Amino acid sequence: MAVNSSSRRVISLACLFGGIALMVIALILDAMKSDAPFRGAFLVIGMIAILAGLFFFPTLKHHRTFVYVVFLFPLLFTFVVTVIIPLVLGIGYSFTDWDGIRLTKFVGFANYGKMFSQPSFIWSILLTVLFVAFNMVLVNLVAFLLALLCTSKLRGLGFFRAAYFLPNLIGGIVLGYIWQFIFANVVTNLTTALFDNRYSMLSESKTAFIAIIIVYIWQYAGYIMLIYITGLNTVPGEVLEAASIDGASPMQTLFKIKIPMIAPTITICTFLTLTSAFKQFDVNLALTNGTGSISNFLGEYLTNGTEMLALNIYNTAVINDNYSLGEAKAVLFFIILAVVSIVQVRISNKKEVEL
Amino acid sequence: MARRRKDTEGRLERGPGAVIKVIIAILIAVYVLFPFYLVVINSAKTTADITANPISLNGVSFQQLGQNLLDVTTNTHFEFWSAFGTSVIITVVSLFLLALFGGMAAWVICRNNKTKWATVIYFVFIASMIIPFQVVMLPLIATFRDVGKFVGISMLQSIPGIVFAYCGFGGAMTVFILVGFIKGVPYDLEEAASIDGCPPEKIFFKIIFPLLKPVLTTVTILNGMWIWNDYLLPSMMLGQNGKVKTLPVAVQAFVGSYVKEWNMILAAAMLAIIPMIIVFLVAQKQIMKGMIEGAVKG
Numbered sequence: 001m002a003v004n005s006s007s008r009r010v011i012s013l014a015c016l017f018g019g020i021a022l023m024v025i026a027l028i029l030d031a032m033k034s035d036a037p038f039r040g041a042f043l044v045i046g047m048i049a050i051l052a053g054l055f056f057f058p059t060l061k062h063h064r065t066f067v068y069v070v071f072l073f074p075l076l077f078t079f080v081v082t083v084i085i086p087l088v089l090g091i092g093y094s095f096t097d098w099d100g101i102r103l104t105k106f107v108g109f110a111n112y113g114k115m116f117s118q119p120s121f122i123w124s125i126l127l128t129v130l131f132v133a134f135n136m137v138l139v140n141l142v143a144f145l146l147a148l149l150c151t152s153k154l155r156g157l158g159f160f161r162a163a164y165f166l167p168n169l170i171g172g173i174v175l176g177y178i179w180q181f182i183f184a185n186v187v188t189n190l191t192t193a194l195f196d197n198r199y200s201m202l203s204e205s206k207t208a209f210i211a212i213i214i215v216y217i218w219q220y221a222g223y224i225m226l227i228y229i230t231g232l233n234t235v236p237g238e239v240l241e242a243a244s245i246d247g248a249s250p251m252q253t254l255f256k257i258k259i260p261m262i263a264p265t266i267t268i269c270t271f272l273t274l275t276s277a278f279k280q281f282d283v284n285l286a287l288t289n290g291t292g293s294i295s296n297f298l299g300e301y302l303t304n305g306t307e308m309l310a311l312n313i314y315n316t317a318v319i320n321d322n323y324s325l326g327e328a329k330a331v332l333f334f335i336i337l338a339v340v341s342i343v344q345v346r347i348s349n350k351k352e353v354e355l
Numbered sequence: 356m357a358r359r360r361k362d363t364e365g366r367l368e369r370g371p372g373a374v375i376k377v378i379i380a381i382l383i384a385v386y387v388l389f390p391f392y393l394v395v396i397n398s399a400k401t402t403a404d405i406t407a408n409p410i411s412l413n414g415v416s417f418q419q420l421g422q423n424l425l426d427v428t429t430n431t432h433f434e435f436w437s438a439f440g441t442s443v444i445i446t447v448v449s450l451f452l453l454a455l456f457g458g459m460a461a462w463v464i465c466r467n468n469k470t471k472w473a474t475v476i477y478f479v480f481i482a483s484m485i486i487p488f489q490v491v492m493l494p495l496i497a498t499f500r501d502v503g504k505f506v507g508i509s510m511l512q513s514i515p516g517i518v519f520a521y522c523g524f525g526g527a528m529t530v531f532i533l534v535g536f537i538k539g540v541p542y543d544l545e546e547a548a549s550i551d552g553c554p555p556e557k558i559f560f561k562i563i564f565p566l567l568k569p570v571l572t573t574v575t576i577l578n579g580m581w582i583w584n585d586y587l588l589p590s591m592m593l594g595q596n597g598k599v600k601t602l603p604v605a606v607q608a609f610v611g612s613y614v615k616e617w618n619m620i621l622a623a624a625m626l627a628i629i630p631m632i633i634v635f636l637v638a639q640k641q642i643m644k645g646m647i648e649g650a651v652k653g
Contacts, residue, residue: 030505040508055556067555068467071459074452075526076476081502082523083483086494093494100497149380153368156377162639163384166391168646169631171584173603174624177610178390181617185409186393218387223646230647272650279487282586286607313489314587323493330490341485 012056019049094328100321111328119298121329123305124312127209128278131308134213135220135277140269142221147228148254161229164222172219172282179215180287205292205305212306215283220276224269231265232258264348271344275337281310290315309333391628398423398622405617423622430619432612435626438605445514445589445601446582449521453529453578454571456522461533462559466545468538477534480527488524492591495520499592512597517589524588525578532577532649536570537563576638576645583631602627 023046029039051073054066094111096103115121150161167175183201191199201207235258243253259266284290284306292305307315313333317326368376396415397405404414428435467473496511499520503510510516540563548558586603593599595608606627613619635642 026506030507038507040506043506044508064555067559068463071556071559072463072476075456075460075522075530078456078519078523079480079483079526080523081498082495082520083486083491083527084479086491086498087486089494089498090490100493146383149376149383152373152376154373154377154380155367156380160380160384161643162635164387165643165646166632166635167387169580169635169642170628171586171603173584173586173607174627177606177620178394178624181397181409181621182390182393185405185617189409218390222387223650226643226647227650230651268651279489282603285586286610310487310489317493318591327490327493330487330493334485334487334490337487338485 008056012053014053015049015056016053019046019051019053022046022049090327091331093324094331096324098324098327100317100323103324107324111325112332114325115329115332119300120302120304120307121312121316123294123297123302124307124309127307128309131209131213131216131280132274132277135216136270136273138213139217139220139224139273139277140266142217143224143269144228146221146225147232150225150229151232161226164225166222167219168223170219173286175215175219176283176286179211179218179283183211183287202288205294208288208292208306212280212283212287215287216277216280219283220273224273227265227269227272228262231262235261267344267347271340274340278337278340279310280308281314284308284311285314394621394625394628398618398625400618402616402618419618420622423618424626427609427619427622427626430609433605433609433623434600435605435623438600438602439626439630441514441599442583442602445517445521446579448514449518449525449582450575450579452518452522453525454575457526457529457533457574458564458567458571459559460526461530461537462563464530465534465537477530480530483527484531488587492587496591511592512594512599514599517592520588520592521578521582525581528649529574529578532574533567533570536567540566572641573645573648576642577649580642580646 022042026039026042026046029042051070055070057063057066093103095106095108097105097107146164150157150164180202188198188200191197201211239257239261240253243257248256288306290304290307290311292303292307294302294305304312304315309329310333313326313329316329317323367373393409396412397409399416399420400414401419407413427433464473464477468477499510499516503516508515510519544562545558548562549555553561584603585601586607589601590604590607593601593604595604600608606623609623610620
């Protein structure tokens with residue numbers, strides 16, 4: 001034990017001093033604006049060495065604390081650097097004239113005022129609200145009906161479940177292009193056959209919007225269905241049996257027993273579709289890229305007829321190179337999502353109290 | 356735990372009602388799977404055959420399929436194998452690190468749940484789950500660029516940088532699900548080991564971590580589906596036409612350069628889908644279960 005402890009001390013001190021030395025060298029090089037390629041490696045190795053030194057530190061009393069620090073450090077560090085710091089910076093940048101690299105002055109709420117004076121942005125908000133509303137109803141309805149179908153006693157249900165869920169596995173970009181092909185080639189053949197009019201749904205804002213909803217339901221309903229199936233399976237068999245003995249019709253069983261009993265599931269699914277439809281980006285980008293003309297909205301001609309909020313933020317900042325305005329829009333986006341989440345938590349907690 | 360009723364329990368439905376239900380189920384399945392059918396048949400055709408009739412099997416041949424796949428995989432705009440490799444490395448390394456770091460952090464938070472700092476950290480993690488990527492992406496790129504320039508490690512356009520970002524973004528949900536599980540692990544187990552002189556790091560790796568296997572499967576599935584399919588983060592960090600590309604970024608870049616060559620685009624789409632389908636066929640049950648658990652907990 002003694003040998004072990006003294007060797008631990010040596011390792012620990014070596015790691016600590018080595019690590020500190022490496023980090024100091026690296027930071028001095030950085031501060032001197034050196035271009036030596038090994039300074040990055042020094043910094044990382046130094047950091048790991050310090051952590052290892054703390055880890056091997058032999059005083060038993062504090063060992064537990066050190067282990068806790070070392071265990072918590074990697075995730076907390078990455079989290080702070082990728083989420084917390086950019087969030088704080090981002091909210092700050094939205095009040096400045098930041099252009100992605102430098103900022104010259106504080107502009108107060110100018111960006112916020114500017115975004116609400118853009119008809120194209122107002123249009124994006126309205127379109128997103130409409131999209132969310134349609135999807136909340138349609139996805140949940142379709143998913144619930146699929147779940148009812150998949151919880152009845154039929155042969156081959158495992159296959160149907162897997163098949164309905166399958167589209168959810170595929171990323172929005174790939175899926176968007178597959179559907180772009182379908183709307184541009186297959187559906188046009190259908191309209192040619194039916195109305196003798198070669199018409200692509202993606203060419204007009206209104207029908208393109210419907211197209212996005214169709215694709216979204218196709219992608220998402222299978223996933224929501226799985227959650228409804230889980231919910232429906234928690235309805236005890238005895239209750240359903242008792243109902244059928246008492247002569248309840250299938251409709252009565254559905255509306256009086258099944259739906260009230262899975263109310264928490266319905267809450268979960270509603271909010272899941274709400275937030276996910278609200279954040280919709282990939283399909284929007286791949287299917288229409290937000291294009292589509294609107295002849296007159298608030299007195300302006302718009303070319304972003306199918307552009308939803310997430311895509312509008314991206315286009316404002318990255319494509320049109322207006323970083324501070326894009327960031328202000330993103331902050332608004334964040335506030336809306338935060339409010340929705342708080343409402344969800346309130347509703348769920350209330351339900352739990354009632355139960 | 357809620358009671359689960361097995362679907363196979365009891366008799367199967369019979370009669371005309373059941374037949375109608377099966378027919379409806381089949382029709383829906385045909386509708387849902389039809390796009391996949393279109394992808395497969397049209398990536399085995401020439402552009403002319405697709406324009407002539409995208410639904411029929413006319414012009415479908417293995418030879419043409421091979422030709423299209425060869426064209427796609429050797430295309431310099433797509434660079435399929437390189438993008439595929441990048442995606443695999445990013446996903447696998449991120450998932451491994453998230454499971455390891457997430458498990459470590461969740462355990463520490465759980466074991467200190469009576470202290471103020473652990474409560475605060477846990478609360479910040481949970482609260483951060485509502486933060487959309489859009490609000491952090493612009494400053495994130497700026498921060499990574501500045502940090503990278505300062506320390507001499509390229510954080511943008513590099514695989515380590517993107518893995519770092521995924522650890523940061525995936526951390527919150529991972530910790531949330533893992534803490535929920537670890538709370539249920541009896542503390543006696545650890546106490547006994549601790550009295551026997553087992554140091555805390557050994558307790559974690561020898562006792563706790565192996566116990567986490569089922570919940571780590573769930574976490575890995577959820578994170579894996581997200582990371583593999585994610586487009587916005589890699590496109591922001593790696594750039595549209597950078598040297599390093601993930602599969603979704605490569606598909607986007609490829610389609611941009613081949614506007615009307617649908618046979619190539621669909622062949623590319625097929626290549627991008629196949630890995631996911633294979634994983635799904637192998638681990639169908641776990642994936643569907645993992646997705647449900649993630650939704651109900653998150």
